Amino acid sequence: MRAITRRSFIAGATAGLAAPALTGAAWGASPAKVVIIGGGFGGTSLARYLKRHSPALSVTLIERDRQFVTSPSSNGVLGGLWDMSAITFGYDGVRAAGVEVIHDTASAIDPVAKSVTLGSGDTLSYDFLAVSPGIQFVWDAIEGYDAAAAEIMPHAWQAGPQTSLLRAQLKAMEDGGLVVIGVPAPPFRCPPGPYERASLIANYLSQEKPKSKVMILDASESFSKQALFSEAWETLYPGMIEWVPGSNSGVVMSVDPSTMTVSTSFDDFQPAVANIIPPQRAGQIAIETGLDAGQGFCSIDPATFESQVHKGIYVLGDATIAGAMPKSGFSANSQAKACGAAILASIAGTAFAPSKLTNVCYSLANAEYGFSIADVYGVVDGAIKGTYEDNRITPLKASAEAHAQEAEYTHSWYETITAEMFG
Amino acid sequence: MLLEGPHYFWTGRTVDMFLSRKLIVFIALSIGGANYAWAQEADGTRLADGCTSCHGLAGEGGSAIPAIAGKAPEDFIAQMTAFRDQSAPATIMNRLARGYSDAEIAALADYFSTLEAK
Numbered sequence: 001m002r003a004i005t006r007r008s009f010i011a012g013a014t015a016g017l018a019a020p021a022l023t024g025a026a027w028g029a030s031p032a033k034v035v036i037i038g039g040g041f042g043g044t045s046l047a048r049y050l051k052r053h054s055p056a057l058s059v060t061l062i063e064r065d066r067q068f069v070t071s072p073s074s075n076g077v078l079g080g081l082w083d084m085s086a087i088t089f090g091y092d093g094v095r096a097a098g099v100e101v102i103h104d105t106a107s108a109i110d111p112v113a114k115s116v117t118l119g120s121g122d123t124l125s126y127d128f129l130a131v132s133p134g135i136q137f138v139w140d141a142i143e144g145y146d147a148a149a150a151e152i153m154p155h156a157w158q159a160g161p162q163t164s165l166l167r168a169q170l171k172a173m174e175d176g177g178l179v180v181i182g183v184p185a186p187p188f189r190c191p192p193g194p195y196e197r198a199s200l201i202a203n204y205l206s207q208e209k210p211k212s213k214v215m216i217l218d219a220s221e222s223f224s225k226q227a228l229f230s231e232a233w234e235t236l237y238p239g240m241i242e243w244v245p246g247s248n249s250g251v252v253m254s255v256d257p258s259t260m261t262v263s264t265s266f267d268d269f270q271p272a273v274a275n276i277i278p279p280q281r282a283g284q285i286a287i288e289t290g291l292d293a294g295q296g297f298c299s300i301d302p303a304t305f306e307s308q309v310h311k312g313i314y315v316l317g318d319a320t321i322a323g324a325m326p327k328s329g330f331s332a333n334s335q336a337k338a339c340g341a342a343i344l345a346s347i348a349g350t351a352f353a354p355s356k357l358t359n360v361c362y363s364l365a366n367a368e369y370g371f372s373i374a375d376v377y378g379v380v381d382g383a384i385k386g387t388y389e390d391n392r393i394t395p396l397k398a399s400a401e402a403h404a405q406e407a408e409y410t411h412s413w414y415e416t417i418t419a420e421m422f423g
Numbered sequence: 424m425l426l427e428g429p430h431y432f433w434t435g436r437t438v439d440m441f442l443s444r445k446l447i448v449f450i451a452l453s454i455g456g457a458n459y460a461w462a463q464e465a466d467g468t469r470l471a472d473g474c475t476s477c478h479g480l481a482g483e484g485g486s487a488i489p490a491i492a493g494k495a496p497e498d499f500i501a502q503m504t505a506f507r508d509q510s511a512p513a514t515i516m517n518r519l520a521r522g523y524s525d526a527e528i529a530a531l532a533d534y535f536s537t538l539e540a541k
Contacts, residue, residue, distance in 0.1 A: 337472035358473035376522020412485035
């Protein structure tokens, strides 16, 4: 063993930072094996990052579905701005980048043996495992709302068939109908999502069924980009959208799909369309592996995204507790790059330092009216914190041109980030 | 200055890696006080990961978002600094630019200047 002096130790550490060695030297001849569970924004971004920076690395992506439908931009499908095909991606590009893609479920993780058991019964061993399972729903947290109820009162909070179902219901609805959107208490995926959804549904209704109404039954007292949404609603859809906060009987307590009844503590509604977004927690494989430590979401090292429960397992995206970062596709992508750098540093045996993380959440009030929240995060005192507290959102009273430009940026970002993952 | 002199390459093979990371953090904190010591040595490649989600992996831009590859470093720095002090009109970048120090902006400028302009 070579003695490591303090001086060479520090010099080596910083040299490693300046030029991350991606050779897998510490692993000897055979390349390290990375297994990733979940082919969404976190998992797919990580797989592509690793192959970009270390082509010899063995990277396996386990994803149940052969096609991925993005939740970002899915509200545009509900509002009739574009079709499902515009938000649906296959994994051919991921395979072409050298990632082994296995379409199966991950049924169990053995953190000690470092192996993953698939639904098929096959077992994969790993040196590094990343878990990016997204969310699952806490059924029956709202009385009567289970997976069967969601076939009548869709959540559409995991894009796919649920998105198509809700869109079909909106199209079939008669003019003058009521659309209810039930919003759970945080934390939930995509904090501004329910309000963008209300906007784009109102956009559709105002053109096709102008006597209709949208009512948001919200468990909370305030919401993401509230002033911007309120301003947009007054401008674009006056009188069409009603927001009911929790203190004004906004909390959805129970539903009865057989009578299309949505009940709060004081009121019963019988909407034509009920979009019930239930409370959420980390995807099942994270829960079963104990990565959430009973909290519902997973604590991670804020620099590396390594699990605080199991070393050698990393957790990304909506399944994590990531400090100031919201549960968004952009966040998951940013986290995947930090995690990828950490995994490569660990393989190379070099030191790893936290860098900056970013998130921009765009919302559309209609096809030409966009706004955003934009953040840069650092790791401070062991937590992910925003680097600024004020002026994080688009200013109020912005010009039509500014909103149109942000709508164009929304599309430009979406095209770029999906190309990074699936292109 | 940590980077002076020859750069010994430490592979980490001789020290348990988890322990070593803690040691490095400890040493860095000892030297740098409340801040990570390496914050002074901004890593443009890593920082660029925050830009590429919108501006593209090669800084090539998108259908509306501008390209940033191949810009002269002084131009990049001038633009980012103007965004940061709110003297240049913008919708998004006047917010995001506030997240980066002078050293970080310089590192980003160096990184994107090495990419081929599209």
